[in-house]
Amino acid sequence: MNLAATVAQIRVGVLARGMLATLLVALAAGCATTNGGDGRDPLEGFNRSMYAFNDAFDEAIGKPVASAYKTAIPDPIRVWVRNFFANLGDVFIGANNLLQGKPAEAVNDWARFAFNSTFGLLGINDVASEIGLEKHNEDFGQTFGRWGAGDGAYLVWPFLGPSTVRDTAGTVFDFYFDPVGRHKPTDPRTFAIVLRATSQRADLLDASRILEEAALDRYIFQRDAYLQRRRGLIYDGNPPRDPHSWRTREEPQAAGEPAPAKVSDRLFEDPAAPVAAPEKRASNGYEPREPSNYPAVLAASSAGH
Amino acid sequence: MSMAGLKVLAAAAVSATLLHVEATRAEETVAPDLLVKNVTLEVVEIVKADKDIQAGDRRKVIALIETRVLPHFNFSTMTATAVGANWGKATPEQKTRLIEEFRTLVVRTYASSIAAYKNQKFDFRPLRARPADTDVTVQVRVLQSGAAPVKIEYDMEKTARGWKVWDVRVADISLTATYRTEFANVVRESGIEGLIGTLRVKNGAAADQAPVAGRG
Numbered sequence: 165m166n167l168a169a170t171v172a173q174i175r176v177g178v179l180a181r182g183m184l185a186t187l188l189v190a191l192a193a194g195c196a197t198t199n200g201g202d203g204r205d206p207l208e209g210f211n212r213s214m215y216a217f218n219d220a221f222d223e224a225i226g227k228p229v230a231s232a233y234k235t236a237i238p239d240p241i242r243v244w245v246r247n248f249f250a251n252l253g254d255v256f257i258g259a260n261n262l263l264q265g266k267p268a269e270a271v272n273d274w275a276r277f278a279f280n281s282t283f284g285l286l287g288i289n290d291v292a293s294e295i296g297l298e299k300h301n302e303d304f305g306q307t308f309g310r311w312g313a314g315d316g317a318y319l320v321w322p323f324l325g326p327s328t329v330r331d332t333a334g335t336v337f338d339f340y341f342d343p344v345g346r347h348k349p350t351d352p353r354t355f356a357i358v359l360r361a362t363s364q365r366a367d368l369l370d371a372s373r374i375l376e377e378a379a380l381d382r383y384i385f386q387r388d389a390y391l392q393r394r395r396g397l398i399y400d401g402n403p404p405r406d407p408h409s410w411r412t413r414e415e416p417q418a419a420g421e422p423a424p425a426k427v428s429d430r431l432f433e434d435p436a437a438p439v440a441a442p443e444k445r446a447s448n449g450y451e452p453r454e455p456s457n458y459p460a461v462l463a464a465s466s467a468g469h
Numbered sequence: 470m471s472m473a474g475l476k477v478l479a480a481a482a483v484s485a486t487l488l489h490v491e492a493t494r495a496e497e498t499v500a501p502d503l504l505v506k507n508v509t510l511e512v513v514e515i516v517k518a519d520k521d522i523q524a525g526d527r528r529k530v531i532a533l534i535e536t537r538v539l540p541h542f543n544f545s546t547m548t549a550t551a552v553g554a555n556w557g558k559a560t561p562e563q564k565t566r567l568i569e570e571f572r573t574l575v576v577r578t579y580a581s582s583i584a585a586y587k588n589q590k591f592d593f594r595p596l597r598a599r600p601a602d603t604d605v606t607v608q609v610r611v612l613q614s615g616a617a618p619v620k621i622e623y624d625m626e627k628t629a630r631g632w633k634v635w636d637v638r639v640a641d642i643s644l645t646a647t648y649r650t651e652f653a654n655v656v657r658e659s660g661i662e663g664l665i666g667t668l669r670v671k672n673g674a675a676a677d678q679a680p681v682a683g684r685g
Contacts, residue, residue, distance in 0.1 A: 202650065247615035290614045301617040367616075370585035378578040380651045380671055388650050389642045396641020401620050403641060 205318040205387060214320040215383045221323070222365075227372075230365035244288035246367065249360045250299065251280045251287025252343050259341075260302035264310040272297055301397055305334025309398035318387055326390040501625045501632040502596035504541060505607045509591060512537055516583060530580045538579065543626065543633035544572045550636060550645040552664075555656045563661050570668035575644070577672065589613050603627040 201208050234242070258273030276292035276299065284291045293299060308330050309315075316329025327335065339345055344356050379385030396403050499507070512533065516522050521529050548564075548571040549556045559567060594608035604626050610618040624636040637644045655664045 243614055250615040293612070293614060299615070299617045370581070374578060374581045374585070377581050378574070380648075380655065380667055384651050384654065385647060388647045392642045392646060393640055401641060 202318075202387075204315065204391060207317055207319065211318065211320040211387075212383055214322055215386070217322055218320065218325055219382075222372075226365050227369070229362055230369055233362050234366045234369065242363065242366065245359065245363045247280070247284070247290045248287045249344070249363065250290070251277060251284065254280070254299070255343065256338070256341050257300050257302045260304060260307045261300065263307045264302070269300060273300055273302075303334055304337035305331035305394070306398050308334055309394070315391065315394070318391065326386060328391075328394070331394065499631065500596065501598075501605050501623075501627075502593065502607045504632055505609060505623055505625075506593045508538060508541060509593075509609065512583070513586070513591075516586060522583075525584060527580060527584075530583050531576055534576055534579050534583070539572075539576070541632070541634055542575075543628065543635045544568050544575075546626065546633075546635035547571070547575075547645060551648040552652050552656075553649045555653065555661065555664075558656075559661045563665065566665050567661070567668070570665060570672060571648075573672045574668060592618065605632075 205211060237245075254273045254277040258270040258277070261267075261269040261273060276297045277287075279292040279295070279297065280287045280290060283289075290299070305328075313330045315331075319327045319329060319332055321327055321332070324335065344353065344360060375382060375385060375389075515533055515537070519529065522533065545564075545568055548568045551571060552559070552567065556564070590612045592610040592612055594610065596605065596607060598605045604624075607623045607625060609621045609623075611621065612618050619640050620638075622638040623634045624638070625632045625634050635645075652664055655667050659666075
């Protein structure tokens, strides 16, 4: 544990200097306006510098430590570690559900905490999930979003990564109430914070590799994914479709698709069914569109919660 | 050749044709939620049984995706949606190349996701749709210990060749929407040709990478 504390101290020292340098670079870069910038990201210059800094830190420390952790620690023990911290999180997930006016979900979260802390041996086993008490994902940023706060500008913070003005305010509260951060003796606390961060980073190793392979511009990919993800979380996984979920209609010829609607197929269809579909299909417009069953999917998902 | 031999041949030919017709018809009529379930479970079974794939044999994973998964994707709609408003600016020839490059990119991403699979359980949600719907969302949830379930949604459209996926959303992150900003930026700076070139370079770089370790 002393080792962990020392590592943390060294880390903080290196980071403080790195941060200062990065901030200076960021301020300089932030003055230059980016062409064709995104309205949701007015501070793109600054954010990109922070992104670069986080990326460098992750390459140098985050990823190697997380990989080593994953290699050295057997799978079941890593699951225990993940579950232990996830269990502590359930207390304030429940609080946030209550603040969002979802008492049933809050009771679910606290029941999870009660079951897992006892039968799950201090939370290392997620027995609650096995008996149907599902884990939720809530935080203060989502609560503020639920109360009507918009995203605000997109922001990237050193070490913490993607955020928005609203989520930054949320994170301040998350940190304040974080049971791990409030733990009194400092040595175990530092150890716990480092362990939790390592465990979380290790869980994201696959995702970050996929991001690297998928993205042309990782910064933009991460930003757009983050904003969509947060939107989904605020709506508890059932967001109304926004204009970003538009689909471009393809004309049948260019697609190489055989034209649909054979006469024989039509015989079995309701004669009153609109025949307008083929005309719509022929246009090559850019139109908002959601699958016709989407409202039903939303209703079913909310009811099942 | 004897008469009997001819008869056998003819019978074989007829039954082969019948089988083919049967298979085609079956593909057309499989409900979208059932299709997603069948393909998912099929792929998972193959991955579980194949030691090479578990060891990170990327060629095999890609072959698996090509044969089992991709036939159910409509890449023209998917690419058009990802390119968005600029799609109209592309010539038919450019569209073909864009679709080809985007397809390769999606395959590589998909391959990495399969390599990351480790025995998670699936919860296939019942489809909520009217029989006449030609445009549906199919939901699958991936359950895991110590974390909230991850939702995967497939936006599917009914075509003459069965139901086809045109967008995938993982945890509310849409594949096409996430690429749209990136693609629009590249097109603004270097046009449709620039986008095709960027995708080709990206795909080439990804192909050169060492095989990904399958172990999680």
